[in-house]
Amino acid sequence: MTKLRAKIVLEGELKIITGLHVGSAAAGMQIGSVDSPVVRDPITNRPYIPGSSLKGKLRSLLEAAEGAEPNRSGGSGTFRHECDDRSKALECPVCRLFGSTGSRGGENHPARLAVSDLLLTDDSIEELKLIDTGLMYTEWKFENTLDRVTSAAMPRQIERVPAGSVFSFRLVYDDREDVEKLAEDMKNLAAAMSLLEDDALGGHGSRGYGRVGFTNLRRSHRPVEMYGTGEEFPNEDIGSVADLAREYESAER
Ligand SMILES: [Zn+2]
Numbered sequence: 001m002t003k004l005r006a007k008i009v010l011e012g013e014l015k016i017i018t019g020l021h022v023g024s025a026a027a028g029m030q031i032g033s034v035d036s037p038v039v040r041d042p043i044t045n046r047p048y049i050p051g052s053s054l055k056g057k058l059r060s061l062l063e064a065a066e067g068a069e070p071n072r073s074g075g076s077g078t079f080r081h082e083c084d085d086r087s088k089a090l091e092c093p094v095c096r097l098f099g100s101t102g103s104r105g106g107e108n109h110p111a112r113l114a115v116s117d118l119l120l121t122d123d124s125i126e127e128l129k130l131i132d133t134g135l136m137y138t139e140w141k142f143e144n145t146l147d148r149v150t151s152a153a154m155p156r157q158i159e160r161v162p163a164g165s166v167f168s169f170r171l172v173y174d175d176r177e178d179v180e181k182l183a184e185d186m187k188n189l190a191a192a193m194s195l196l197e198d199d200a201l202g203g204h205g206s207r208g209y210g211r212v213g214f215t216n217l218r219r220s221h222r223p224v225e226m227y228g229t230g231e232e233f234p235n236e237d238i239g240s241v242a243d244l245a246r247e248y249e250s251a252e253r
Pocket of ligand 1: 068082088089093094096
């Protein structure tokens with residue numbers, strides 16, 4: 001096991017610029033509801049964005065930017081990239097940051113980046129409580145989709161988190177001693193976040209859903225020696241994704 005040098009915590013807000021649909025696995029199982037519901041917290045019933053959704057999207061954008069070889073089935077006819085062995089993964093910008101599972105007999109390489117579930121901010125919850133769409137905190141929209149088998153048009157109600165909603169995000173990067181790639185990884189992360197702002201999160205991106213923007217970025221560099229001392233961790237305001245990228249400008253990409 002390689003020594004952990006520090007944790008870099010990046011926090012901030014993800015602003016929903018156009019209606020966001022992050023679908024629930026329970027789609028179609030809810031009675032008396034929309035055809036395609038969003039994922040919700042079962043206790044509070046508030047919509048949230050699973051960390052795995054944001055992480056998967058950032059990964060696929062970095063894969064595209066790096067031209068990483070798509071060598072794994074991602075389901076539904078899609079392919080994704082994963083390095084087979086640990087030494088390759090450590091030199092691979094995608095697998096170092098986002099991990100590789102070691103499927104097909106390869107070695108598992110844990111991700112250096114962890115992405116928490118994104119929750120609605122308190123201000124957004126208050127605002128969304130006031131909207132009257134018949135759904136809690138969300139809106140719905142009719143879309144004509146094609147039945148994959150019969151090609152018949154199927155009007156479906158798609159549930160969305162409305163434009164203007166704001167979620168808080170938290171990304172934690174493990175700075176490890178084995179390969180010193182902090183600056184390069186941060187630069188790649190900033191690039192993926194920046195690409196996402198010109199792409200879409202969640203479903204129906206080609207219909208204009210899921211445009212998002214990162215704001216109010218803060219960074220806390222936490223050397224491992226600080227843990228357990230009771231000292232307060234430092235916290236710096238960074239601003240935008242472009243500001244984050246500039247912080248690591250000199251790093252290679
Ligand atoms: Zn790789």
